[in-house]
Amino acid sequence: MILGVLVGIIFTTFEAGPKIISHWVKPFGTIFINALKLIAMPLILGSLIKGVSDLKDISKLSKMGGRTIGIYIITTIVAVMIGLVMVNAIKPGTSISEETRQDLITAYQSDAEKKQAIAKQQKDAGPLQALVDLVPDNIFKATTENGNMLQVIFFALFFGVGLILIPAEKSKPVKDFFDGFNEVILRLIDLIMLVAPYGVFALLAALIVESPSLDLFRALGMYAMTLVIGLVVMGIFYLLLVKLFVKLKPKKFIEGIAPAQLLAFSTSSSAATLPVTMERVEEHLGVDEEVASFVLPIGATINMDGTSLYQAVAAVFIAQAFGMDLGAGTQLTIVMTATLASIGAAAVPGAGMVMLVIVLAQAGIPEAGLALIFAIDRPLDMCRTVINITGDASVSLLVAKSTGKLSKHSKGK
Ligand code: ASP
Numbered sequence: 001m002i003l004g005v006l007v008g009i010i011f012t013t014f015e016a017g018p019k020i021i022s023h024w025v026k027p028f029g030t031i032f033i034n035a036l037k038l039i040a041m042p043l044i045l046g047s048l049i050k051g052v053s054d055l056k057d058i059s060k061l062s063k064m065g066g067r068t069i070g071i072y073i074i075t076t077i078v079a080v081m082i083g084l085v086m087v088n089a090i091k092p093g094t095s096i097s098e099e100t101r102q103d104l105i106t107a108y109q110s111d112a113e114k115k116q117a118i119a120k121q122q123k124d125a126g127p128l129q130a131l132v133d134l135v136p137d138n139i140f141k142a143t144t145e146n147g148n149m150l151q152v153i154f155f156a157l158f159f160g161v162g163l164i165l166i167p168a169e170k171s172k173p174v175k176d177f178f179d180g181f182n183e184v185i186l187r188l189i190d191l192i193m194l195v196a197p198y199g200v201f202a203l204l205a206a207l208i209v210e211s212p213s214l215d216l217f218r219a220l221g222m223y224a225m226t227l228v229i230g231l232v233v234m235g236i237f238y239l240l241l242v243k244l245f246v247k248l249k250p251k252k253f254i255e256g257i258a259p260a261q262l263l264a265f266s267t268s269s270s271a272a273t274l275p276v277t278m279e280r281v282e283e284h285l286g287v288d289e290e291v292a293s294f295v296l297p298i299g300a301t302i303n304m305d306g307t308s309l310y311q312a313v314a315a316v317f318i319a320q321a322f323g324m325d326l327g328a329g330t331q332l333t334i335v336m337t338a339t340l341a342s343i344g345a346a347a348v349p350g351a352g353m354v355m356l357v358i359v360l361a362q363a364g365i366p367e368a369g370l371a372l373i374f375a376i377d378r379p380l381d382m383c384r385t386v387i388n389i390t391g392d393a394s395v396s397l398l399v400a401k402s403t404g405k406l407s408k409h410s411k412g413k
Pocket of ligand 1: 268269270271304307345346348349350351352353381388
């Protein structure tokens with residue numbers, strides 16, 4: 001990562017530099033991300049079907065499901081609250097001068113409009129659309145699009161339930177197939193991770209040469225700082241949770257999850273990081289596969305604490321920048337909409353910003369304010385994605401502990 005940043009900086013200093021990076025280095029980063037995404041669908045299918053079919057009866061599934069969703073929602077609400085407290089205490093938006101505001105708005109207007117258009121489509125769809133979208137009308141079609149992760153999860157769970165309900169001698173060959181399939185996928189992840197350092201190097205070098213002018217970043221420093229402090233507080237909150245309820249030392253937890261965090265930081269995508277999050281949690285933190293394969297894929301798509309915290313901070317920041325004073329009622333609306341919007345956000349780079357439009361609209365904050373934060377969104381996306389996957393990992397530990405599926409001695413590697 002550090003080498004990538006350094007090389008990126010060096011190559012921005014001469015004219016041909018950025019082009020060289022884009023043409024000769026970036027493609028390797030793209031290949032690395034593609035390889036990870038390639039593995040995501042088969043991983044979810046294989047591991048979830050195996051995971052569910054290993055559960056001996058349905059009541060276990062509903063117990064685990066209830067707990068998982070419950071803890072996910074609670075941590076998301078906590079994250080939004082932390083964000084609101086931070087942004088109200090630090091008030092980063094009030095430091096923006098009228099001139100900077102105008103500059104930023106003109107510079108990023110068209111990008112912001114694109115995000116608004118996508119968000120509008122989602123909003124026009126009606127309240128139950130998310131539920132409708134959960135059930136695919138064709139499983140083969142669903143698996144051809146990485147954005148359909150929840151549909152594939154739905155199918156895998158449904159299929160797994162079917163497997164539990166048929167006689168053991170009938171289900172055995174199917175289960176054996178998915179067991180083997182799952183092993184193959186896990187081995188592929190090992191292979192992809194061998195090239196991770198090179199992929200991460202390429203991604204960061206490309207990011208540096210493609211980022212907009214540093215001047216704009218400065219104006220947004222306060223906002224970024226507020227958000228990062230909020231994310232750190234959230235991180236500490238997880239460490240405490242894990243220490244209190246799982247009796248796992250913070251150091252051990254961080255050591256176990258760090259490679260997944262680094263990858264989340266480099267890819268800005270919880271979905272792309274999922275294979276590694278699963279591997280770390282199972283092999284290094286001792287979470288049973290049954291739990292990890294259920295809790296983590298769902299978490300990657302619906303539990304985004306970093307994103308919800310970001311939406312709270314960004315919304316209030318924009319309001320502050322426009323000189324608006326948000327009352328307690330409006331801030332309460334933000335708690336609700338940011339929780340829902342983070343659930344709805346896809347686990348890909350920039351998704352949190354699309355859904356931010358909905359939070360802004362609901363709270364009556366000018367959507368043009370998106371342009372204010374555009375320049376700095378990518379680095380912050382990298383940070384919030386780290387918290388997103390750390391949250392998922394923590395919850396998998398909590399669920400594993402509460403269902404007796406945590407081995408005392410993780411295998412380690
Ligand atoms: N990039 C984030 C993720 O994949 C989503 C976001 O944009 O906040 O977790």
